[in-house]
Amino acid sequence: MKTKIIDGKSIGEDIRSNLSARVQSLMDQGHRPPSLSVVLVGDDPASQVYVNHKEQACGKVGIISRSYRLPASTSEADVLAVVKDLNADPDVDGILVQLPLPAHMNKFTIINAIDPLKDVDGLTPYNQGLLAWNLPGHRPCTPAGILRLIRSRETDLTGKRAVVVGRSILVGLPVATLLTHAGATVTTVHSKTTHPQSIAKEAEILVVAAGVPGLVDQDWVKEGSIVIDVGIHRTPNGLVGDVQFDQVFETVTAITPVPGGVGPMTIAMLLSNCLDAYGHRARTSA
């Protein structure tokens, strides 16, 4: 029998070892390795940690990673120039601009400058449009990872009642779209929703990406549901999510832990998108 805990670390490791074998086979055939370029502007401590993890993960599966660490005072024009160079560089398969960006720049302008074929974060309007249309394209990493976690417990989502807490372009909106395309009946609740608990309590699948530590307690959770906690917050008592894990544990059928749930899947899906971008570019270049 499966445990209640959805082990993102182990599912992510399986995906990574599969990717590693694919990269090794490319090397054995004499091809160049895939490559990811990460742009980090400023010194947000959490972003530094995430970017370090992404670089280490690339190294482990044989993807070359290059990082561009720019001071917070960098102008928007200079960041755009870096993105433009990476777009034009034939050795770069994937580009990721780590968010959040400093307040003086417009994240939409910068993301929109990334070549959609190299947009391994799936955040450009082009890739989000392909997602909305349910056509092939790079899917945002965290939402794609969340779907894998849900499907590890429930393969057929047709007709399932799903509630997503949060509406960000990184997680809430795309995860709601992916669940809709998978056949679920999806409601999004957010900071302007009145009585979000009563809506969430109807959910057979509850995805919480609110960015509020411990927001979700047993009043939000339906008996027998699957709960995915996207939050990760550093507190004096250690890392916590958006869900009060101990409070809801008895009620749920399955739940992701923090850490070790969604986080490792984001990285695994990023590596997977990189390899897809590499393959697509190899097939379409002369």
Ligand code: GUN
């Ligand atoms: N900041 C937090 N998560 C992410 C992510 O998945 N992609 C980017 N670009 N920035 C992030």
